[in-house]
Amino acid sequence: MTDALVARLRSALGEAAVVDDPDVLDSHRHDHATFSPAGVPRVLARPTSTTEVAEVLRAAGSFGVPVVTQGARTGLSGAANAIDGCLLLSTARMNRILEISVEDQVAVVQPGVVNADLSRAVLEKDLFYPPDPSSWEMSTIGGNIATNAGGLCCVKYGVTSDFVRAVEVVLASGEIVRTGRRAAKGVAGYDLTRLIVGSEGTLGVVTEATLALRPAPEAALTAAATFRSIEDGIAAAAAVMASGLRPSLLEFLDQPTLRAIQDYRDMGLPGDVGSMLLAQSDRGPRAAEDVARIAAICAEHGAIEVAEASDVEESRMLLEARRLVNSALEPLGTTLIDDVSVPRSQLVALLRGIAEIGAKYQVLICCPGHVGDGNMHPTVVFDRNDPAAEERGLEAFGAVMELGLRLGGTITGEHGIGTLKAGWLETELGPVGLELHRRIKQAFDPDNLLNPGKVLQAF
Amino acid sequence: MTDALVARLRSALGEAAVVDDPDVLDSHRHDHATFSPAGVPRVLARPTSTTEVAEVLRAAGSFGVPVVTQGARTGLSGAANAIDGCLLLSTARMNRILEISVEDQVAVVQPGVVNADLSRAVLEKDLFYPPDPSSWEMSTIGGNIATNAGGLCCVKYGVTSDFVRAVEVVLASGEIVRTGRRAAKGVAGYDLTRLIVGSEGTLGVVTEATLALRPAPEAALTAAATFRSIEDGIAAAAAVMASGLRPSLLEFLDQPTLRAIQDYRDMGLPGDVGSMLLAQSDRGPRAAEDVARIAAICAEHGAIEVAEASDVEESRMLLEARRLVNSALEPLGTTLIDDVSVPRSQLVALLRGIAEIGAKYQVLICCPGHVGDGNMHPTVVFDRNDPAAEERGLEAFGAVMELGLRLGGTITGEHGIGTLKAGWLETELGPVGLELHRRIKQAFDPDNLLNPGKVLQAF
Known part of the structure; x- marks a missing residue:
């Protein structure tokens, strides 16, 4: 028996773009969240254009089928996990870089472009797209936008939302809306662009994004310092941030992490090291001076050992400990x-x-x-x-x-809510804040068809 | 006959905080927009706390009276103009700086704090609040947030929204909600903070804001260059932005403006100068080098004359032409x-x-x-x-x-919609975008009592 939704999608998108093979569907059930439930999808649609995405959403709407949009499924909160009976909308084939403008310092991309592909393409024009989540070699711009992805260089450059000028979005109704603007500044109406960024596929499907770029920085130099205690390392980090320096990376490793790394590979890290700081400057000719100042600040804060890279290769080696974290923890x-x-x-x-x-x-x-x-x-x-x-x-x-x-913080700095933390959201937002979220969700998606149960639990 | 709303407000806020004197009301009808209509208000409430703001909004709600929130009324789009029969809610008495944290690089302020007062207070702690609208000596942080104010140094540092970490907002219902967070990063739920910033008093009343600060830069140095044509000046500006330099100011004056300035005061500007660029760098010991590079770029792009300041006083003099713009145009x-x-x-x-x-x-x-x-x-x-x-x-x-x-731009880069441009908003947003705005407005303010007719025309 033919599934009527599948038939309608095939007539709109063509055979190859609509998959109901159970093995393929099964391979698309999960993102990288370890403990989040995943349902069994009904069909996977792989549109290649905004018009096709609108067709998919109209079809899903008329069948009352929930839609889960997926990029590379590298998320860590279950936001891209399937829901039983859902339509999976993959943006993987919408992977064209539509424009890179040197003069306006913007790129216009489809959502399925992989972060690393964009980063490399703009670098060829001496431009820089800063957001660098760890998943950058795999994750897509659409997924980065959906989760408002962070990364290592946020400390200097900010997060994904700081680089999204405009988006084209298909609403649950199939209507297409453009928010924001290519220009650097603009205050016409409410900031719908920022509302879409980080909304984890619950408000609409991003089909195009205009991203701000910067002139490419030069290769970064690294400083690394070990400390006897947590307190010394944190105090040194605070002093670096207060100094007026703008490190392009400032990372911390605590003792359990350092021990795991040392057990995994001998990095010459004594077991009694209490914490480690890694810092970078990408200010080209000034980087060596910045790194020396950071090293001096670390020394003033009681560092046991301080290392300053004098070139890119030494910088890479000093960052090795940070890069090994996931591999070192995995066997444990x-x-x-x-x-x-x-x-x-x-x-x-x-x-x-x-x-x-x-x-x-x-x-x-x-x-x-x-x-x-x-x-x-x-x-x-x-x-x-x-x-x-x-x-x-x-x-x-x-x-x-x-x-x-x-401690006055948030339950999620960069991974998002998905299903993993949906039960915690009200604790952070309070009942009035949560109710506002629900009303906004209803304003965009009155039938609750876009990624239902993600971010906001059933209501 | 006593006005029942006035009586209720007086019993909640005290006599002095509730004004119905027609002369005082009349003096509060307008912001700085020249051509925007202003109605006759019913009463002016001057609360001093979040609780009092909530009382005011509950009172207005139960009488079905529209509320127009006002800061220093320096806006340029009529957003703070009175509506006939409205309640004016002035935040002027909520002018306390609640905290300046050096370690977290944040300030927590009430909305009535004047931008310049905050800027000076944080500078005493070697910190910097970048947003610098021309009105900064008069305008309030609440007003800056309501309009997402820009300014001269946006080109390097960004606009108001880039510095608002969290807000406390009283909704039309009188409910109090906190959005955002003191921490630098966070993605829990939708970005309600950014939705509030720039909403021109139509979604809620901001009663507290947590603002990001930066280490204070050193005094800036200025370069100025004149060009024969618009094209040369614009090309030089583009080259400065492409250079990787981050000027902390980059301003342009066209020929009619330069002539008006020269007529107003003899600055030695020949009548055939086609355009002028002014640029600053605030990178302390590097500023002189930056300014020299900017000057060289201007020379390469055919500048007639290039001047580089070597100290703060010379910098001030070079900026004088820019500062005189409004005074020079006024007599015309x-x-x-x-x-x-x-x-x-x-x-x-x-x-x-x-x-x-x-x-x-x-x-x-x-x-x-x-x-x-x-x-x-x-x-x-x-x-x-x-x-x-x-x-x-x-x-x-x-x-x-x-x-x-x-040309792919926006009708307003930093002044906002108010009433002045409300008729133009749909042209920019399109019908679907406008309808989303209306639904969001309804989600926050179902009875349309907060600044009705501003941003969104009657619907």
């Missing part, structure tokens, strides 16, 4: 990565509290993070084959979010 | 200031088109502007006592917006 068990973000003044309290939570729930919590932004990645590690350990791990994960909120 | 007639913003690649077309519009409608149009952002201030000058001239002036004003849109 299942990981559940949190991304609480707190005011910088609360970082010591956060790190001390996380150690207490680890002790209380008897799980390992490693805490690397983007310290310049106060955005940390407490990573709960446990043995998934041990149900008791898994339960304790999940409780610890929640306790970390609770702590982040208590 | 009534001015109607536009603020179209276009992609930089369209600036020559914009300036050429504006000259044609001036010729067609037989009005003088001077065009200074924030050229680095493509945000220009075409200023239509005419004799208001001549009805035919006034009509031609208003038509020219509209034609400039139409031109800006045709």
Whole structure:
């Protein structure tokens, strides 16, 4: 028996663009969130144009079928996971860079363009697209927009939303709307662009984006410093941020993370090192001077050892520890990565509290993070084959979010809500804030067909 | 006969906080928009706390009275103008700086704090609040947030919304909601903070704001260059922006503006100068080098004369022409200031088109502007006592917006819609975009009591 929705989609998009093969559908059920439920989709549509996306949404609407939009499915919160009976809308084939303008310093792209492909293409014109989530080699601009992705260089350049000038969006109704503008400034009406960015596919489907670019910086130089304690490392980071320097990267590794890295590969990190800072400057001819100032600040704050790279290769080596974090943690068990973000003044309290939570729930919590932004990645590690350990791990994960909120922070600095944290959203927003969210969702998507249950739980 | 609304407000806020004296009310009818209608208000409430603002909104709601929130009434689009029978809610007495945190680089303020007061207070702690609208000595942070105010240093630092981390807002219902976060990064839910910023008092009343600060830069140095043509000046500006330099100011003056300035005060500007660029760098020890590079770029683009300041006093003198613009234009007639913003690649077309519009409608149009952002201030000058001239002036004003849109820009880069441009909003947003705006307005303010008719015309 033919599925009428599949038939309608095939007549609109062509055979090849509409997939109902169960194996293919199964391979598209999940994003990278470890613990988020995923349903069984009904069909996968792979449109290539805005018009086709509008056709897909109209078809889904007339069948009352929920739509889950997917990019590269590298998200960490389950926002791109399938819902039972849903239509998966993949933007993977909408992967054209439509324009790179040197004069206006903008790129116009389709949502399926991979971040790294865009970054490389603009670099050829001496331009720079800063947002650099760890997934940048795989993740798409559409996914980066949906989650308002961050990354390592946010500390200097900001996050995805800071670079989205305009979007073209298809609404649940199939109507097409353009928000924002190619010009650098504009205040005509409400900021719908920022409302769409980070809305995790619940308000519309982004089919085109105009992104701000900058002149390309030169290759960055790195400084690395080890400290006896958390306090020294955090104090040094605060001093770097207060100095007026604008590091293009400022990362922190705590003792459990450093031990895991050292166990994974001998980096000559003594077991009693309490924390490590890594910093970069990309100011070209000034980078060496910046790195020397950062090194001096670290030394003033009691650093055990300070290293300054004098070239790109040394810089790469100094960053190696940061790059090894995920590989080093993987052999230790299942990981559940949190991304609480707190005011910088609360970082010591956060790190001390996380150690207490680890002790209380008897799980390992490693805490690397983007310290310049106060955005940390407490990573709960446990043995998934041990149900008791898994339960304790999940409780610890929640306790970390609770702590982040208590310290004036947020439950998610850059990964998003998805389903993973949807139960926590009201705690952060309060009932009035949540109700406003629901009314905005209804304003955009009155039948609740776009990624229902993500961000906002059933209502 | 006592007005029941006034009586209720007095019992909630005290006698002195509630004004119904017709002279005082009359003095509060207008912002700085020249041509926007203003009604006769019923009462002026001057609350001092969030709780009192909530009382005011509940009282207005139960009487079905529209509420117009006012800061310093320095806006240029009529957004703060009274509506007949309205309640004016002045935030002027909510003028406390609640906190300046050096460690977190944030300030927490009430909405009635004057921009300059905040700027000076944070500077004492070696911090910097960048947004600098021309009105900064008078305008309030609440007003800056309501209009998403820009300014001269946007070209390097961004606009108001780039510095608003969190707001406390009282909704039309009297409910209080907090959006955003003190932390640098956060993606929990929709970006309600950005939705509030620039909403011109139509979605809620901001009662507190958490603002991001930066380390204070050093005093800026200035370069100034004159050119034979518009094209040379614009090409030099484009080259400065492409150079990787980050000027902290990049301003343009066209020939009609330069002539008006020279007529007003002898600055030694020959009448055949076609355009002028002013640029600053605030990079401390590097500023002199930056200014020299900017000067060299101007020379390469055919500058007639280039001047580089070597100290703060010389910098001030070079900027004098820019500072005199408003004083120089005032004696020439009534001015109607536009603020179209276009992609930089369209600036020559914009300036050429504006000259044609001036010729067609037989009005003088001077065009200074924030050229680095493509945000220009075409200023239509005419004799208001001549009805035919006034009509031609208003038509020219509209034609400039139409031109800006045709060039891929926006009708307003930083002044907002208010009533002045409300009739133009649909042209920019399109019917679907406008309908989304209406639904969002309804989600926040179902009875349309907050600044009705501003931004969105009656619906």
